[in-house]
Amino acid sequence: MSILTTTKRAFRDLGALTVLALLSEQPRHPYEVQRLIRDRRKDFVDGSPRSLYHRVDWLVRRGLIEVADTGREGRRPERTVYRITDQGRDELQSWLTTLLSTPLYEHPLFSAAISFLGYLPAEAAIVALDARMVALEGDLAGADASLRALRGQLHLPRVVLLEHEYGQALRRAELQWVRSLIDDVRAGRLAWAGDADFAAHRQRSTVGGPQPASAK
Known part of the structure; x- marks a missing residue:
C-alpha cells in the first residue's frame, strides 16, 4: 500500500x-x-x-x-x-x-506563545522578544558558517543543500517580523491585556457572549 x-x-x-x-x-x-x-x-x-x-x-x-x-x-x-x-x-x-x-500548516510552539503575547506585561514581552531576536541572529550566523563549510569542504551541490537555504530564509523572515513586532509593542500599537480594547474583545469572544439586559 x-x-x-x-x-x-x-x-x-x-x-x-x-x-x-x-x-x-x-x-x-x-x-x-x-x-x-x-x-x-x-x-x-x-x-x-x-x-x-x-x-x-x-x-x-x-x-x-x-x-x-x-x-x-x-x-x-x-x-x-x-x-x-x-x-x-x-x-x-x-x-x-x-x-x-501541498502546503501542510503546523503550529510550532512559538506560534502558540505569540497567540498569548498580550497576557505578559509589555516590558516582559519586549525582553523575551529581544532575547529571541539575539538568538535568531546567532542561529543565522552559525547556519551561514555551516553552509559555507558544506559547500567548501564537502563540495556538495546546491540541490542537496536547499533545505539549509530554506531554513535561513525562514530565520531571516522571522527575525524581520520579530523586530517589527517589538517596534509595535514599544510604540503602543497593540491592545494589551490591561487595555479596554483587549478586555472588550475578550468579553465578546466568551462562549455565548455577554447576556442581554432583558435576560437578567
Whole structure:
C-alpha cells in the first residue's frame, strides 16, 4: 500500500523519506546512510542506529527497498547492503511531489506563545522578544558558517543543500517580523491585556457572549 494512502504519521516520517532518497542514489549499508545524514547535515532526521534500522525494516516490509548484498569481513558483524526497488522509486517521486506541492500548516510552539503575547506585561514581552531576536541572529550566523563549510569542504551541490537555504530564509523572515513586532509593542500599537480594547474583545469572544439586559 502506498505511503500516501496510509496514516498521516507515516506520510510525515522524514527519516524513512531520507533513507529512501539516499538509497535512490546507489545501494548502501545503513552505516553509510547514517554517515551521509550526519555529513549532509540532515538535522531534521533522527540518525541514531536504532531509529535508522527501524526505518530500514519499515521500508523493507513495504517493498520499497530490498537486500542487495550481504557480506562479512573477518570477524566483523555481517553487513547488509540495501537498494531501492522500482516500487520505492515510484513511491519516492509521489511522496516528494505531494510534500512539495501541498502546503501542510503546523503550529510550532512559538506560534502558540505569540497567540498569548498580550497576557505578559509589555516590558516582559519586549525582553523575551529581544532575547529571541539575539538568538535568531546567532542561529543565522552559525547556519551561514555551516553552509559555507558544506559547500567548501564537502563540495556538495546546491540541490542537496536547499533545505539549509530554506531554513535561513525562514530565520531571516522571522527575525524581520520579530523586530517589527517589538517596534509595535514599544510604540503602543497593540491592545494589551490591561487595555479596554483587549478586555472588550475578550468579553465578546466568551462562549455565548455577554447576556442581554432583558435576560437578567
